[in-house]
Amino acid sequence: GESVGLHLPTLSVQEGDNSIINCAYSNSASDYFIWYKQESGKGPQFIIDIRSNMDKRQGQRVTVLLNKTVKHLSLQIAATQPGDSAVYFCAERSNAGGTSYGKLTFGQGTILTVHP
Amino acid sequence: DGGITQSPKYLFRKEGQNVTLSCEQNLNHDAMYWYRQDPGQGLRLIYYSQIVNDFQKGDIAEGYSVSREKKESFPLTVTSAQKNPTAFYLCASMEGATYNSPLHFGNGTRLTVT
Numbered sequence: 001g002e003s004v005g006l007h008l009p010t011l012s013v014q015e016g017d018n019s020i021i022n023c024a025y026s027n028s029a030s031d032y033f034i035w036y037k038q039e040s041g042k043g044p045q046f047i048i049d050i051r052s053n054m055d056k057r058q059g060q061r062v063t064v065l066l067n068k069t070v071k072h073l074s075l076q077i078a079a080t081q082p083g084d085s086a087v088y089f090c091a092e093r094s095n096a097g098g099t100s101y102g103k104l105t106f107g108q109g110t111i112l113t114v115h116p
Numbered sequence: 117d118g119g120i121t122q123s124p125k126y127l128f129r130k131e132g133q134n135v136t137l138s139c140e141q142n143l144n145h146d147a148m149y150w151y152r153q154d155p156g157q158g159l160r161l162i163y164y165s166q167i168v169n170d171f172q173k174g175d176i177a178e179g180y181s182v183s184r185e186k187k188e189s190f191p192l193t194v195t196s197a198q199k200n201p202t203a204f205y206l207c208a209s210m211e212g213a214t215y216n217s218p219l220h221f222g223n224g225t226r227l228t229v230t
Binding site: 105 | 122174218
């Protein structure tokens with residue numbers, strides 16, 4: 001089941017470093033995954049997605065890796081900038097029978113802080 | 117610019133009152149969603165609608181109601197039956213024809229009930 005808590009995982013990095021944010025998912029039937037960035041007081045912003053028939057996808061400064069064997073997803077941000085500071089959520093979607101159409105299940109989130 | 121507009125940004129109500137949160141989208145998306153976000157937690161699905169005049173309960177629908185009379189609008193009513201209504205509410209939409217597409221979110225309404 002989904003873990004619930006008041007204390008999010010945190011990651012602090014220096015500007016220019018690479019960041020890796022991890023996410024474990026529990027539903028082996030999930031076949032589509034998304035990473036979102038959420039800044040304070042705003043809605044989640046789409047970063048990158050990946051389908052289960054892939055294990056890696058790259059965007060601008062971001063890479064998502066998917067390991068279906070261990071049900072693990074990661075987001076790599078290259079040359080992290082102060083503007084990358086935010087909460088990052090992974091989300092999964094299952095196309096299994098009976099699943100709510102389009103429903104995403106969200107992880108708890110990770111706080112990324114980038115120091116100048 | 118296309119997008120999702122949620123209003124108001126902040127909303128304050130007294131306990132026992134119903135309140136309606138607005139969500140409008142001009143993306144021509146078929147599906148719309150309401151999520152609730154509490155501190156330190158992921159988003160939880162309240163209601164969703166795949167097409168006009170149809171909607172389904174999500175994981176935490178108790179104490180909430182919705183309507184979908186127009187494609188571009190999906191208002192959420194938080195009723196007095198909702199035991200812990202104070203939260204950040206997020207509306208989202210998705211292009212209905214494509215299963216593997218992301219949700220697009222509005223910037224949320226922060227509801228405080230005292």
